[in-house]
Amino acid sequence: MSRQVVKYTLAVGAALALVTGSFVAQAATAPAVRLQYRTSAPGAATDQSEPWFKLFNDGTAAIPLNQVKIRYYITGRDRFRFACSWAAVRCSTLNGRFLPLAGGRQVLEVGFSTGTLAPGASTGDLQLRFYRADWQNFRQNDDPSYGSHTTYADWNKVTVHVNGALAWGSPPRGSEPSPPSSPSPTPPSPSPTPPSPSPSPPSSSPTPPNPSPTASAGVLFDDFSYTGSNDARLGQRGWRVRSQKFREGTYAARVRFSDAPTSGPDGEHVVQTFFTITPLAADLDPDYGELDFEYLPNGGWGESSQVMFNTSWETYRPNPWRAVNTMTATRKSFAGWHDLVVQVSGGRIKYYIDGSPVADHGGVYYPETPMWIMFNQWFIDLQSGSGKRCYRQQVDWVYHSKNEVVAPADVVSRVAALRSGGTSFRDTVPTR
Secondary structure, three states: OOOOOOOOOOOOHHHHHHHHHHHHHHHHHOOOEEEEEEEOOOOOEEOOEOEEEEEEEOOOOOEEHHHEEEEEEEEOOOOEEEEEEEEOOOHHHEEEEEEEEOOOEEEEEEEEOOOEEOOOOEOOOEEEEEEEOOOOOEEOOOOOOOOOOOOOEEOOOOEEEEOOEEEEOOOOOOOOOOOOOOOOOEOOOOOOOOOOOOOOOOOOOOOOOOOOOOOOOOEEEEOOOOOOOOOHHHHHOOOOOOOOOEOOEEEEEEEEEOOOOOEOOOOOEEEEEEEEEEOOOOOOOOOOEEEEEEEEOOOEOOEOOOEEEEEEEEEEEEOOEEEEEEEEEEOOOOOEEEEEEEEEEOOEEEEEEOOEEEEEEEHHHOOOOOEEEEEEEEEEEOOOOOOOOEOOOEEEEEEEEEOOOOOHHHHHHHHHHHHHOOOOEEEOOOOO
């Protein structure tokens, strides 16, 4: 990261006194807010900076959060991306933008779209992060707001502004952002996310519940009543063109896994899957995402027997291999038909098999871009042996409800209703 040394010359004492006086008058009328800070990525150099905040209202009046801005000061003008790993107030209510400052610096300004901070209350954890758009490492220990402590403490090197007035902290000199022409806020990618193989929030962090179900923004259902793999309706309905328009909501499918081939010798390291994916455009692509059900009936990837992997991906690099993902393994046979459900909402990814929860992921692995829905059967490698062998994976139906959390039992009920009503295909999911 390019850094510039900034030198300042203090003006005469009279002018300095006037500036000091203006701050005192401002502080006298400002709300009594207080900010605590910690980092989950300490160190002089990093591939992502992870400032976590808690904002407190120590006053007697409620504060509308849409009037609040938190500013974290950064040295240098590298191009960064902002993301929210998890927030007690929900990542969807947060936005972040980078504003240029004088002297070759910039500031990350974090705002809220909704909510109220009651007297004596706290926002709870705001687990934020930012990283270079090109995924390169950078120095963070010369950022004016950086601190290396990993437990929460009051921190006045990050400022809080309410209705445009400084209410907490001490900004570096010469640090007023360029006004209104600066870029508009960008919502947290719950994700764009930097490679950091250890980044699930600590187990001590609260797990946010799924939000209350809301009206669906569109539904995809396919009864898979095709005549065969050459049925022209497959392409007409988007399966061959791979409609990339699915992100938050509920995904479900009824899939039949097999522990043995339908013919020929057994033992191949086969992978039978139902998953969502955003294509990898380049090594460590920040817009990549993938949510997997992967069943290995004969082991593989270091496993010696049947295993189901539920894996949530941030990104990867194929050569040399580097995976940024989190995985939960269930080691038993899943031969036969199973109802698979994954809920993507509120910063959490929850996987279910036949109505039972099997995995719960979040943090940097939460998808931030539209995905494809895919089914695939493929081989990790081929074992020694001769003769033809045939492995078979079947799909009975697939269902998706955009922006809606649907319980596994309700998915099955909805599919049954669609079928009983004579619906074999429906797609009302908007393209964006």
